[in-house]
Amino acid sequence: MRAFALPIAVLAALSGLSSCNGDAGGAPAPSDPYVRLSATDRLVRASIALRGVRPSTVDLQAVQADPTKLEGLVHDYTLTPEFGLTIKDMWAEILQLRNDTFLQLPALDSPPLADEDPLGLAAYDLQEIYEGTTEEPLRLVEYIVTNDLPFTDLVTAQYALVDDVTANMYGVPYDFESAEKWQMSAWHDERPKAGILSSAQVFRRWESNGSNFHRARANMVARELICEDFDHRDILVPGGIDIADEAAVAYAVRTETACIGCHQALDPLAGYFWGYKQLIHRNFVGQSIDMGCEFDWSNGAVPEFGASYLYEYYCYPIQQYSAPDEFLWQQWGLPEPSYYGTPARDLKEVGELIADDPRFSECQVRQFYGYYGQVDPTEVDIGTALDLQASFEDSGFDARQLAIDSVLRDEFAILRSNDPVNFPVPAGGGLLTVRPEQYARIVEDLTGWRWMAVGDQADCNSGSNNTVQVYGNQCWGEVDLSDSDLYGFRAMSGGIDGVTVSRPTHTATPTKLLTMSALAADAAGYVVTNDFALPATSRRLLWAVESSTVDEASIRAQLAQLHLRILAEFVAADSPQVDLSYGVFAFAMSENPDPAAAWKLTLTAMLQDPRMTFF
Template sequence: MVRASRWWSVALWWAGCVAPAEVVHDPDPSTPTTSTPVETPPVSVLTPDELLTRVSLDLRGIRPSIEELAAFDDAPGEYEAVVEAYLHDPHLQRRAVDFYSEIVPSRIAGEFYVDLDTAYGDRIDAELLKQHVAEEPLRMFAWVVEHDQPYGAMVEGNWTVVDDLLAKIFPVDYPADGTGWQRATYTDGRPGAGALSSNGLWWFRGSAVMNRQRARGNLVSRVLLCDDYLERVLPFSQQAFGSDDAMDDAVNHDPACQACHATLDPLSAHFWGFYYDAVGRQSTVAVYHAEQERMWEGAAPPGFMGQPSDGLGSLGAMLQDDPRFASCFVEEAFAILSRRDAKDLDIDLSDLVQTYEDTGGNVREVLRAVVMRPEYRGYDPRLARRRMAPQVFDSMVEDLTGFTWTTGDVDQMTAFPGYGVMVGSSDGAQLGQTTATVSTILVQKRFAEAAAAYVVRSEGASGAERRLFSPGFDLAAQDDALVEAELSHLYLRMLGRELDEGDPELVALSELFTSALDVTDDTNEAWIAVVTALLRHPDMENY
């Protein structure tokens, strides 16, 4: 352990102290970062390799191959064709799931509304079940993308996407011999409202009886309309909270309270069919309870923005008629793909809203429109570099190394319990957006170490398939020329840039390999040090 720690220190020193070879792409400190308009520069601040890497990571969740980099270098004008290919790449499906997990953070929920241990612990591992339940609304979005359905399908119709594990406990018409994620319908008579009538969404976000489903109503407003009631700042009288009766009266009559409750309470009243009493009712939690739909009585009836509704089955159409439904998804798509809030930068997205409307809400076309915008392509220095989302880092590392950080079948990077919040993912509650902290660096450090060890040992085996190292390269080789050539290959594969002889980064990598080999007398350990350092390179997650 002492010897290993010495070369790990060398790896961490290299990853932390050697700056990217080209730092000119970072935004100038004098560039406005608020709502001040920025003139479009005559040329992109991104090189062709950087642009290709960006769009590949954002649409596929993986870095471009060496062959793709070479082809784009020869024909950078073919960007539109590259985007078209990536929008129909098989990797888009996983990327769509990860994409929507940033909008509906069901994977990282600290506490599920349902006590899974009590309800199903005798049959199914609770943590595994939680991970699968959390995927339901995300897989529905991926299905919409794959089949070019309108985004509005997410809130209409009796349909879902479940796998064979969920089919064991959900009332769905999943094939008896089926496996994997498939489209299905609920068979318990629940209203058809797409994801709004899915177990996965409401097991993730519950509501106590005195809360009157407001947590669920606010989730719908925040996710689908970009209107979070909890972010509103309103003046309150302390007398309004003197007693339960006073509070109920204030909700209905106090102007400050009514500013939210006049619209939130009717929206929330749609979801009583998913309420359940935790005492003695675990066996019924998977089914919809139509007999509870009128538990809103005594408060506001179901409605939306002043208009009465016919219940949950009609809510989806009312949501889609609200202009915020289209503009919200466009804002979310731009923010996820650019890692910037358009409102903060005073960027007009009306053309993206028009694309949404012209294509009937086709998600693929909205994504295309975002990545074709000049800001995305490097013509706005405020968007020149950005930090990678944890979900993208996870899929990228898996593609490069084949490594997934799992305990049992639970992905530690994207699920709870795990390291999702530590690595920066939103939990939809205490942490409202992706955030980088010291904990993020710690998790990525351990992730990089484990992934590097995995790929070196697996690809170093005789006859092993290669995804990272060059085919035919002997990891036991110590010849300087062979080692330097492989270091150049790794840098190009992992960071998308060719290194010339004598490049400071190539020299640093060579010194790292030599130092690790001197300490360990093991070429595998030396390559682990190199791959770890590259996975922790600043350009690995800032692109």
């Protein structure tokens, strides 16, 4: 039963569950204008922020008994696989990489050369292609953080993490006989090696159209790595410039005073990205394979976009980078490449300059703290940023320690202000809203349920399908509805789609609550059915009752345990909080005297409690 269709009586009972946890924040000290989270609620906030799951009952009980254990548990949380997943979530959002609505490259093989085996993607479905490409830069970031490498490797690493999809797509060295899917490798082509500045997917996602001349790429690098967003500069652009004329634009950025204000720094930085193909789209790759991976020079034909954009370069393995193109800026009279006035030979040296730039370390603490505290990096208080920057640099750019320091800061534990006019809640304080990735991970951790579905059409890999004929397999297989926009509800739940929705929504919108209710109902049904099919010691939630249990004392005892496991709330079986939960269970039994069905309704309600939405 979907929660949004619950009877009025049940909704009335549920409203009591939204009352604040009595342990959520005690009365402020006489000199403290803020209400702060209790130690256990700080643990909840840190656990969800760092790894996207709620703390175990054992951890909650440990901190309840001894609040000094909080710091040690927070450190331990950064040693779990979920911490690495959250690092990937963070950088997928920062770089806007998870965009499954963007057409995937063709699931085709290139024609074989001589006696070689064909190279390509015909063996994969679109989900595998999407994950293989999107994960490539994210695995690099995760590897750096979870292996305690200096975070400057983000822009200086000589290595890359690739899977078989990326290896086939770009011809990267890869051991196809190994059982290890993601392997350490390095880009084999002419691109300078500089961490994510060498990433194939980063510069496939961040394109350069027409007369943009790689400025969008340069601005992305400036915005996300050193927090210098050229788009935020207050400049009045004069009229009379034909922005459709590439030559006119190139001239204006050198001569118009208003334009020079940005372009004197932006264009030299953009000059380092000319080696990358401007675009790599599905249609051109498919056309190139269809044309036999060889441009026909007969009858005086010339490639529309230049000699670096031939069919042979767009067949697998795609030649994404061309060293001779590094100097094409000269043809447009653009300024010589440099990093904010400092000469650099290529992106490798640019990466080294970024790593040495104090703006890089400050920007990264803003990125981390901003992500955990759900504020724009530019809104992080300067005092917070400088404190974290000093610790970050002293640690040797240890991003794991930066994450720990971020969630243990005093302002991160502020719930609200008693005097908001004179003492506003600082950035990172206040109620935080669960992200779609976090809610999905929380629900899976609690219930074992993952919101998977297949949305493929019956002819997704049929030869009669015209799209299949041109681009190969169009099947996605199973997708996680919490982590998809093509078939699922990620952006509708407050996330981003990486294209049209570029910033998350940190409020409880109607669509967010509707998708959460659907997931909660499915998960509740799943865990009840599965728990009652297992021995009590192997169950996830219902270990104190059986499917036939109806006596009130046993039901209340189980509910009290659920309040702790799901809501991090220490309550007795005869408490007012359990009274309300028992009211939901009793109502369900009055409608249908089946304890299993009553537990499904009760758990559906608890998984939608406001404390599951806010933390």
